[in-house]
Amino acid sequence: MTFETLNADFFGFENQLSDQEKQLIVELRAYLDTEVRPIVNGLWARAEFLPPSIVKGLADLGLFGQPWDETKRFDNSAVFRGWVALELARVDASVATLVGVQNGLVMGSIAVAGSPEQRTEWLPKLASGEILGAFGLTEPLSGSDTAQGLRTTATKEGDSWTLNGAKRWIGNGSISDITIIWAKDTADGQVKGFIVPTSTPGYSATVIENKQALRIVQNADIVLENVVVPESNRLQHSKSFRETAAVLRLTRAEVAWAAVGNSIGAYDAAVKYAGERVQFGKTIGSHQLVQDLLAKSLGNITSSIAMVVRVSAMLDEGTQRDEHSSLAKFFTTARMRETVAWCREIFGGNGIVLDYDVIRFFADAEAIYSYEGTREMNTLIVGRSITGTAAFV
Known part of the structure; x- marks a missing residue:
């Protein structure tokens, strides 16, 4: 398969990519055209998530974990990662959102705010698609004002934290294995991040029904009722x-x-x-x-x-x-x-x-x-x- 710029790339910006980056774009286009494009309208109409085989296929292409040293396949550029997002979205924006949440928001949170030990433990599992993640920031009463208006709380009790609150519009929230929860520390009022396994008692997620955009994405309402996570699950470099x-x-x-x-x-x-x-x-x-x-x-x-x-x-x-x-x-x-x-x-x-x-x-x-x-x-x-x-x- 040879690389050709998109008809819509009228000035040929894609030609700035390296040969290795172009080759993955070719492979990605072929996969999307044969495996994803034929099924997206049906999934969108039924508001169904992607089959596990598609998630695995995206992981096998190396789309999860592109920027992070622990998981990236080669030394790719941010421009290349942008082209990947573009290619995904021109087939279906929900697929692009899945990759963006997993690769950017979830893995990004652990890579940016996690300790070396947390990066080593979680990033490979997320990159392989072994587990799916969600990013819990937006709340029912807090969207644009999350920097100051976050209501979910985290209280330190010995070697663990107790989380209480609610999140809304959380992509992958009802199907994730872990969710990055951002909460306000009751002791110092600062926002901190936590890796929360969704099987933890007190964690519940409900799919938001009747959504008429990004219908393949499983957005959820999340409730946290006395959810206890160990200190080792706090993102160690998240201090504000x-x-x-x-x-x-x-x-x-x-x-x-x-x-x-x-x-x-x-x-x-x-x-x-x-x-x-x-x-x-x-x-x-x-x-x-x-x-x-x-x-x-x-x-x-x-x-x-x-x-x-x-x-x-x-x-x-x-x-x-x-x-x-x-x-x-x-x-x-x-x-x-x-x-x-x-x-x-x-x-x-x-x-x-x-x-x-x-x-x-x-x-x-x-x-x-x-x-x-x-x-x-x-x-x-x-x-x-x-x-x-x-x-x-």
């Missing part, structure tokens, strides 16, 4: 929300990449449909208004690719800051919303039928637009950088 923010900084840029991938999924479907659908005696792709929608969509995608390539390169260089990933996240997700709407418009009435794919990308865009920091919160992070003044309430 700074460590939580460091994890989010790593993953926010990859969400921007997933937004671009979701846009491309809708764009690819629209281009294909425009070449097949005949109206007024010719394909609709030969009509000016359809070409206008496609050209505007490609413009959004191209500008977004340029931004995410650069922001991930800055991560590789060690120069990326919160405001950089925040600008990328809110810009690309806003452009994604425009793009999926224009692409859905090309289908007319057929655009609301799942058989044509585009409605799945259209609906999933709303979730990507909201998670990992809303547009408003990310604009305030950027605004603080511009003006030097924090405008958070």
Whole structure:
């Protein structure tokens, strides 16, 4: 199999990848096209999680644990990891979310805030897909204000901690083997992270029903009632929300990449449909208004690719800051919303039928637009950088 840049990569940014990185992209595309693409519409319609064989297949490709020394297959770049997120999302955003949660939020929490012993114990199990993880930060009454408004508590009692509280919108929360729970220490008021096996007494998770975006992802409400975990399960380097923010900084840029991938999924479907659908005696792709929608969509995608390539390169260089990933996240997700709407418009009435794919990308865009920091919160992070003044309430 030879490497070819995507049609939507109009300026050929993918050519910046190394030969080894390109080869894995080729393998990933082949796997997604043969094993994942044929089943995603059915899973999405039924709100069912991926079969275990698919999770194992993703793990076997080395998608879990790419950045971490204990588990990475080769010395890959942040730009490459972004392209992986894009490739996953252009087939299905739920698949990209699964990998993002496992690889970034869960393994990232342990890699960033865990001790060497914790990294050695947990990262290989997560990388192999032997266990699945979830990331428990958002709460029923605390979303954008988690830095200050976290209500879940952790109380030290001898050599163990007792956790009490609730979490909401936790991806993989009902099927995970462990969940990283962020809680406020009752002694010093600082946020700390804990590795919580989901079999621990007092831990319960309930799938959130009637969700109309990212339907393959099993988001859950989690309740913690006197959940006792040993000190050895506290992330040893988590001393405040700074460590939580460091994890989010790593993953926010990859969400921007997933937004671009979701846009491309809708764009690819629209281009294909425009070449097949005949109206007024010719394909609709030969009509000016359809070409206008496609050209505007490609413009959004191209500008977004340029931004995410650069922001991930800055991560590789060690120069990326919160405001950089925040600008990328809110810009690309806003452009994604425009793009999926224009692409859905090309289908007319057929655009609301799942058989044509585009409605799945259209609906999933709303979730990507909201998670990992809303547009408003990310604009305030950027605004603080511009003006030097924090405008958070």
